[in-house]
Amino acid sequence: MKTLIALLALALLGLLWLRHENGVLSRSFEKANRVAGEQKRTIAMLENQRVVAQRLAGENERAQVSLREKLNAAGERATRREQTITRLLNENESLRRWYSAELPDAVRRLHHRAACASAGDCLQRLPESESLPDARQRSEN
Template sequence: MKFIIAALLLSLVASLAGWRWANNKVTEANRNIAQMQRALAANAATISELHASGQRNERAQVVLRQQITAAGQLANRRNQTITRLLNENETLRRWYQSALPDDVTRLHTRPEFTNPDDYLRWLSEGQQLPYTGQSSENQR
């Protein structure tokens, strides 16, 4: 009889240990589920923000395309006006086709730059044109 009671006690202790182990595993699984739910909620918020950002970008692209179209139309009108004026006025046509003075041409040339700092340094040097005291007959 003692043997049966001992076996029952041993079996009870083993069952209790097994139940405790299983309970720990369930608790750990519940923690993992809660952590995964938080991660899913964070991912859903990120996806929602990315979607909203994508829609804002699409609207901005539409606006930019409209602005590009308007700028192109404006440039075409200006070119047409310049062409019309050049065709109508011989003096203006000669002035337009004449070469720029050397000093002005020099202003339009610049060295190659390897980085933005070089460009800013070149700009700040302020290479001014010498004053000749004469007015050009071909002023632009």
């Protein structure tokens, strides 16, 4: 009978120890599940960011190609314009005199000033006593 009680006590101690181990393992498992859930959310967020970054990179590349094409076209137009101006200056004496004439003082000062943030800023910089001449009228210079 003493053996039976000792075995029963030993079985009870084993049961308590297993219960304790089961609790420890359950808490570890819950913690691992929480970490795995957080990692899944992080992975999903990073994947979304990667997709957005790839889309933006594609858009940026297309925009750069478009801007490069526009720049090339503008350069070609500027070259043609310069060639046309040179040809016209060589052909027309009165145009050559007009082209080489001095600009009015107010216009010359505008070219030497800092850029205007808005049209109102530029108007404030012009002195009232020296307004710009009408573009349709011939300059005195």
